[in-house]
Amino acid sequence: MLTAVERVLILKGADLLSDVGPRHLLGLAEVARELEISKGDTIYKAEDPADALYVVVEGRVRISTGDRTMSEVGPGEAFGTWSLVDESARGQRAECMQDGLVLALHRDEFYDVAAVDVTLLQSLIGSLAKRLRVLVAERPEEARVESEGVDAPDGSAPVGQSGSNERPSSGEPVDAASSKPGASLTAAALGKPLPETETHGMEPGPLRAPSEGSSPRPEDGDE
Numbered sequence: 678m679l680t681a682v683e684r685v686l687i688l689k690g691a692d693l694l695s696d697v698g699p700r701h702l703l704g705l706a707e708v709a710r711e712l713e714i715s716k717g718d719t720i721y722k723a724e725d726p727a728d729a730l731y732v733v734v735e736g737r738v739r740i741s742t743g744d745r746t747m748s749e750v751g752p753g754e755a756f757g758t759w760s761l762v763d764e765s766a767r768g769q770r771a772e773c774m775q776d777g778l779v780l781a782l783h784r785d786e787f788y789d790v791a792a793v794d795v796t797l798l799q800s801l802i803g804s805l806a807k808r809l810r811v812l813v814a815e816r817p818e819e820a821r822v823e824s825e826g827v828d829a830p831d832g833s834a835p836v837g838q839s840g841s842n843e844r845p846s847s848g849e850p851v852d853a854a855s856s857k858p859g860a861s862l863t864a865a866a867l868g869k870p871l872p873e874t875e876t877h878g879m880e881p882g883p884l885r886a887p888s889e890g891s892s893p894r895p896e897d898g899d900e
Contacts (some may be wrong), residue, residue, distance in 0.1 A: 681706050687780050690732045691755035697800040703868040704794060708786040712779050720771040727760035728840050741770050760784055801870015
């Protein structure tokens, strides 16, 4: 049985929690669960929903996609961290390679704690923003190493066709990613303008300034 202090130190191994102060991690340490793992155990499959992050205390875990090993995670290292902000399918398989112990933090329990600790939530957002800057700027092809909850844009509609890639009045194409959840956060992290809000069921026409010397035409019922 791990002590509260040991749990706090272990949770610091998750990069999204690395900037959270020990006092704020105490609440998470209280709700984190210890899980014993045995060689050959499947911790989660690719199609499983992302519902918890894990930090290895003892043992070793392999993260794979199909027959390809993406990484091997050992003591003090975390995996499945995107589950704190993304509840889509995992996209990868986590399998125990060596008997040991992991500390699991479920997303729902994380937000129960964060709901009464604004500093904790702000620290998570700050860590997420820094991680996005590094991954997108230096390794765009690995921006989602864990591939949890993000599908390749193979089915995206070409620019100019109906869908989310229509050209705005400025003539510049809208990035396909701007229509996906988290686009605003990504844009903010990279210092780019926020994507325009999509409109559904209506396409307002361009606004025109009234001609010089003329007054705006009143709406029906204003006279």
